[in-house]
Amino acid sequence: MRLGGRLQAAIEILTDIETRHRPVPDALKDWGLSHRFAGSGDRGAIGNLVHDALRKRASHGFVMNGDTPADLAIGVLLRQWGVTPAELVAELDGDRFAPEIPSLADLEARLQRPLTEAPAHVQADIPEWIVPEFERAFGAEWVAEAAMLADRPPLDLRVNSLCTDQASVLAALEAPGAEVTRLAKLGIRVPAGPGPARQVAATSEVCFAKGWFEIQDEGSQLAAALMGARPDDQVLDYCAGGGGKSLAMAASMGNHGQIHAFDADRRRLAPMVERLRRAGVRNVQLVERAAGLEGLVGRLDRVLVDAPCTGTGTWRRRADAKWRLSEKNLADRMADQDAVLDSAARFVRPGGELAYVTCSLLPSENTARAEAFLVRHADFEPIDLAGRWASVTADAAAPLPLARKGLGLVLSPRRTGTDGFYFVAFRRRA
Template identity: 70%
Template sequence: MRLGGRLQAAIEVLTEIETRHRPVPDGLKDWGLSHRFAGSGDRAAISNLVHDALRMKLSHGFMMNGDAPADLAVATLLRQWRISPEELTATLEGDRFAPEIPSAESLADCLARDLAQAPAHVRADIPEWLAGSFERAFGPEWELEAQALTSRPPLDLRVNTLLSNRDQVLEAFSDRDPKPTRLAPFGVRFEAGEGPQRQIAAASEVSFARGWFEIQDEGSQLAAGLVDAQPGEDVLDYCAGGGGKSLAFAAMMNNEGRIFAYDADRRRLAPMVERMRRAGADIIDIRERAADLNGLESKMDRVLIDAPCTGTGTWRRRPDAKWRISEKNITDRMADQDKVLDAACAYVRPGGELAYVTCSLLPEENTDRVKAFLQRHPEFETISLKQRWRSVAADSEAPVPYADQNLGLLLSPRRTGTDGFYFAGFRRKS
């Protein structure tokens, strides 16, 4: 497919998403099924166009003076893919599959609009009603933090030190320009491509089948490291999901000790069985039901809550979620977070630690929940995270990414080059 056909396809997918309120993956999948002639390169380019358009939906709409799917797709080519108005119109001319677009002169006028005149939330590309929460989280730099969420995310791998090491994984991908992650000590990064370039399919590699690595964002790797699980300990991963952090713990603990993996939705645990086998993680014990945790109360050295949240820290990867979030979503997640905190803390032994993690940037889900938890549970106290951060972060000069009032750490694309993650640690008083 030429650029014109890819542009038209992106407009069709964006229209489908807008009119039928469908997630991006579903819209892209349906388009691919009905256009089987499109090759993998075409599908990747169309996916990039759609995701890029949604990452900067508001500012694109301001610059184009319209936010129809065609406006957003064309703005993406101009502003993010850096195709000049003259080049774009010349490329599409005579392409019978291309949509009609404004003249090069009109497009140049759009690009000349002063984005500084737009409202702050438009420049930040976030819903207007969330601007206050971002300002609470980041202070005067909140707009820059939000803008950092409009970039494409990299692909990060966590080296499985039970079976491999970082040098081996870097060598396995030597023809793909891998780099060691700056902060996570066992991470490997592939930077995001530009324009139609697609990211590598790391899970299709032989080294993945051998268990040498897992796909895991650097921020998630750091969150797991901050839990500080030690060989020989008993650890409970209370909201384990697919098991990414449990697998990281098994490597950190050198397969010595016990890890209990539980999730209220036991269907989410199913992929862990194969992941454990591939990784050689022998100390993970999957517990499918809450009743299966009976007898573990007050016995765990460490308990991790990777809490259900709005996922605002992952907007680079799921930009459509940015435009679907509602106040009710936040209220519901806050109730879920309080519930799992109250339930999981019962398993921490005296002197043991409780870790609370979200992939949200909103203080309502982060520092506010910490304050409320401490009021309900005076038997817990917060732990100092400065030295913990220094021991985990590979870059000793990296600033400690404190959250508001130093209640935990707040990672973000702008601060740490990672997805957005919040981490708070508590110790149960002896």
């Protein structure tokens, strides 16, 4: 497909997402099924156009003086992919599959509109209602922090230390530019390519099938490492989901001790069966029902609550979620977080630890929930994480990413080069 056909496809998919309120993966999949002639390179380029358009929907709309699907897709080409107005007009000229676009003079005029004249939330590419949360989280730096959530994310891998090392994975990968991560000791990063470039299909690699690595953002790897799980520990992963942090902890424990992996939606645990087998993990026990945990009350060394949240820290990967988020969604998640913390705290033994993690950057879900938990549970106290951070990071000079005016650590694309995560830990008084 030529550029005109790819542009038209992206416009159609963005229209489908907007009018039918569909998740991006579903809209892309349906388009691909109905256009089987499109090759993998075409599908990759079209997917990049769609995702880039949604990541910077607000700023593209401002500069292009319109936020229709066509405005957004054209904005991607001109503002992110380095296509000049003259090149775009020339490339689409005579292409019967290309959409109609503004004139050369009109396109050039639109690009003269400085983004600095836009409201701050437009410069940051976030919904206006959520600005106070980002101001609380980052102070004067909030626009720069939020804007980096609109960049393309890299692909991060966690090397499975149970069977190999970083050097072996790097040698086996067919991934140009792959390198060890700056902070996570077992991480490998494949940078995002420019423009239409497809991301490496890491799960198609032979070394993935052999269990040498898992796909896991560097921030998630750091959160699992900050748990400090030791080989003789009894651990509960209370909101295990697909099991990424359980697998990471299992490796750090050397397949010793025991991890109980539970999720309120037991169907989410199903993928763990194959992941555990592939990784050679033997110390994780899947707990399908809450009744199966009752014998563990007050007995566990470490409990991880990877809480349900708004996912604001993952907006680079799920840009459509950014524009669907509402104040009600946030309020619902806060109630869920309080409930799951209270429930999980029962399992911590005296002297044991409870860790609370979100992939959110919003203080209402992070420091506010931690502080409220301490009010409700006087038998817990916060843990100073400075020493633990220094021990789990590969870069000894990496500054401690303390939350602003509150408990815990905040990771972000701008601070740590990772997705957005919050981590705080409490110790139950003996």
